[in-house]
Amino acid sequence: MIFEYFSEKKYDRLVKGFVNNETPYNFIEEIGIGAYGVAYLLEDAASDKKYVLKRLKTKHRHKKKIRQKFDREIKILKETGLHHVPAIISHGKIQDIPFYIMDYIEGKTFEQAIFAEGKRFPLERSLQITKELLSIIKEFHKKGIVHRDLRIPNILLKGNTLYIIDFGLASYINEEIKYDKIINPKRTENHISDLYFIGHFLLFLLYSNYTPTIKKEKSWQEELQLPSAVVDYIERLLLIRPAFSSAEEAFNQIPEI
Structure with missing residues (x-):
C-alpha cells in the first residue's frame, strides 16, 4: 500500500x-x-x-x-x-x-448544487432538466454509446446548459440483451442502464425540494406526493413498471405539468 x-x-x-x-x-x-x-x-x-x-x-x-x-x-x-x-x-x-x-467545463455538478449549495429543484424544473438530459442521452444512443454512470457528480450545469462527464464506465450498446435477463440495470450495456440512472437522478432533484415532516421513513412515492403520472413515469425508469423501449420513448412520454 x-x-x-x-x-x-x-x-x-x-x-x-x-x-x-x-x-x-x-x-x-x-x-x-x-x-x-x-x-x-x-x-x-x-x-x-x-x-x-x-x-x-x-x-x-x-x-x-x-x-x-x-x-x-x-x-x-x-x-x-x-x-x-x-x-x-x-x-x-x-x-x-x-x-x-x-x-474543462466550468460548471457545477448537481451533487455540488444540491448538497453544497442547497439548491432546490421544484417539480416543473426537475422534469424540464430531465427532458434536457434525455435529449442528450438519446443522441448518445443513436451513436451506439451508453454512459452507464449518470449520477449527480457526473452531470454538470453551466448556465442553463447540461454537460455529461466521466465516461470511464461507458460502453457500446449490445442490442442482443433481453430485458428479462437483466440482473444489474446499472451495468447493462443498453439504454436500460442510462434510463435507470436518470430515474435516480430525477429523484435527487425532487428530494432537493422536500422537507421531512415526520421521523419515520417512507417510500419516495409516499414522501414526495407526486402526481400519479410522474410516479408512473419514474417507476418505468426504475423498472418497477414495464421499462421504456428507448430513451426516445422516455423523452416523448415525460409528463407535462
Whole structure:
C-alpha cells in the first residue's frame, strides 16, 4: 500500500514536469482521484483557457482489461462529437501510462448544487432538466454509446446548459440483451442502464425540494406526493413498471405539468 501511494505521488511529479515542459499548458493542480484514474487541471499559457488531463493510475498499468477500458473511454469520447460532452484535445502516454487531455467545463455538478449549495429543484424544473438530459442521452444512443454512470457528480450545469462527464464506465450498446435477463440495470450495456440512472437522478432533484415532516421513513412515492403520472413515469425508469423501449420513448412520454 505504501509503495502504491509513493508510486502515484511520484507519477504526479512526472505529469507536472511533462505538462510544464512538453505541452503549451501550465500544470495547476490535481482535481480528482477515481478508482482507475487521476485528473489534473491545466491552463493554456497563452489564452488562460483551462483543460483537464486524465491518466490511468500507475497500479493499473499492467492490467490489460483496465487499460482496454481506458482506451475505450478515449475512443468513445472522440466519437461522441457532441456539444454537451468535453472534447478530447490530445492523448498519448507518459512512461507507458496512458492519458488524454480534454476541455474543462466550468460548471457545477448537481451533487455540488444540491448538497453544497442547497439548491432546490421544484417539480416543473426537475422534469424540464430531465427532458434536457434525455435529449442528450438519446443522441448518445443513436451513436451506439451508453454512459452507464449518470449520477449527480457526473452531470454538470453551466448556465442553463447540461454537460455529461466521466465516461470511464461507458460502453457500446449490445442490442442482443433481453430485458428479462437483466440482473444489474446499472451495468447493462443498453439504454436500460442510462434510463435507470436518470430515474435516480430525477429523484435527487425532487428530494432537493422536500422537507421531512415526520421521523419515520417512507417510500419516495409516499414522501414526495407526486402526481400519479410522474410516479408512473419514474417507476418505468426504475423498472418497477414495464421499462421504456428507448430513451426516445422516455423523452416523448415525460409528463407535462
